[in-house]
Amino acid sequence: MEADLVARLGVAYQSIPAAGVHGVSLLRLPGNLWKLFQGWLASRRILREFKPDVLLLTGGYLAVPMAIAARRVPTLLYVPDIEPGLALKTLARFADRIAVTAEDSRAFFQPSAPIVETGYPTRPELAAWERAAALRHLGLSDDSPVLLVFGGSKGARTINRALLSILEDLLARVQVVHISGSLDWEEVQAARQNLPAHLQPRYHAFPYLHEDMGAALASADLVVSRAGASSLGEYPLFGLPAILVPYPYAWRYQKVNAEYLASRGAALLLRDEHMPQQLHALITQLLDDPQKLQAMRAAMRSLALPNPAQKISSLLSELAGEKPISGGEHGRS
Numbered sequence: 001m002e003a004d005l006v007a008r009l010g011v012a013y014q015s016i017p018a019a020g021v022h023g024v025s026l027l028r029l030p031g032n033l034w035k036l037f038q039g040w041l042a043s044r045r046i047l048r049e050f051k052p053d054v055l056l057l058t059g060g061y062l063a064v065p066m067a068i069a070a071r072r073v074p075t076l077l078y079v080p081d082i083e084p085g086l087a088l089k090t091l092a093r094f095a096d097r098i099a100v101t102a103e104d105s106r107a108f109f110q111p112s113a114p115i116v117e118t119g120y121p122t123r124p125e126l127a128a129w130e131r132a133a134a135l136r137h138l139g140l141s142d143d144s145p146v147l148l149v150f151g152g153s154k155g156a157r158t159i160n161r162a163l164l165s166i167l168e169d170l171l172a173r174v175q176v177v178h179i180s181g182s183l184d185w186e187e188v189q190a191a192r193q194n195l196p197a198h199l200q201p202r203y204h205a206f207p208y209l210h211e212d213m214g215a216a217l218a219s220a221d222l223v224v225s226r227a228g229a230s231s232l233g234e235y236p237l238f239g240l241p242a243i244l245v246p247y248p249y250a251w252r253y254q255k256v257n258a259e260y261l262a263s264r265g266a267a268l269l270l271r272d273e274h275m276p277q278q279l280h281a282l283i284t285q286l287l288d289d290p291q292k293l294q295a296m297r298a299a300m301r302s303l304a305l306p307n308p309a310q311k312i313s314s315l316l317s318e319l320a321g322e323k324p325i326s327g328g329e330h331g332r333s
Helices: 002-008 029-050 063-069 086-094 103-108 131-138 157-171 185-193 213-219 234-238 248-263 272-287 290-301 308-319
Strands: 055-057 075-079 097-100 115-117 146-150 175-179 203-206 222-225 242-244 267-269
Touching: 029 063, 055 063, 063 086, 075 086, 075 308, 097 103, 097 308, 103 115, 131 213, 146 157, 146 213, 157 175, 157 185, 157 222, 157 272, 175 213, 185 203, 213 234, 222 272, 234 290, 242 248, 242 272, 248 267, 272 290
Parallel strands: 055 075, 075 097, 097 115, 146 175, 146 222, 175 203, 222 242, 242 267
Antiparallel strands: none
16 A cells, blocks of 8 residues: 555655565465565665665565665664564664654663654644644534544444444534545445434545545544554644554554553553444543543643654664754755
């Protein structure tokens, strides 16, 4: 999916062969190792042609062959989640500096690891949204709370269906912005058409939001979502209280993210298998307790660090041997 996102920005993109090796069956392992070798060869070719001054790696098995091929190039590793995955732990040994979203990540690395806490970088256009403008943009009213529900770029079926099962009851007291993903979009459209006519305008469903995601975040009083790395950056940016449902097949990493936010009073953690029975009660509990919701909002906002992207840019500039970027200055790419 990153290929499409990069292409939208007009940035050149090249892919390389790669595959995972951790937890892979013995039958698939030789083929995956061969792909990694092919990726190493492709990485060497890219390095010869592009001649980078510095590398930025953000994890995933795709980055491993590049990290091995570029051992002589200064490298910054960025860790978006609280707990690094196996690929990130492997890449750490090749990194000259390691940028982390939160200080809690330090516990997962060697004590001598060159770690810098930067925060989670968010797109600058997100911060441009204010609540009043966001409400108008999405056709929402300012006379009742807004619940934002989404499961990530591809959606989340259990979240979608849990919401749809309680949708009519929720709409009696809140407006709902629902980003369903494309897989369940037909089911979501059918549910909207079956709502009573007076409730349909309170339900704002989308398969996906790109440029308008900032409006959805700015307008919301509460969010229900997975606990991917972006929740560590986008929710603090908006001071947005959350009910986090870690993805069960990436349970460990998303669970650690959710626990990080919950332990600071900014979120509640809800297991995926408990969601159909407990989601409505948790939403109602928070909506009925404005003081609790306000305390969560303040706790979430307190986790936002200033200028994460600029900090990462400055680290890259330093590793490339250039003056750190500040203000309106721009270094080489």
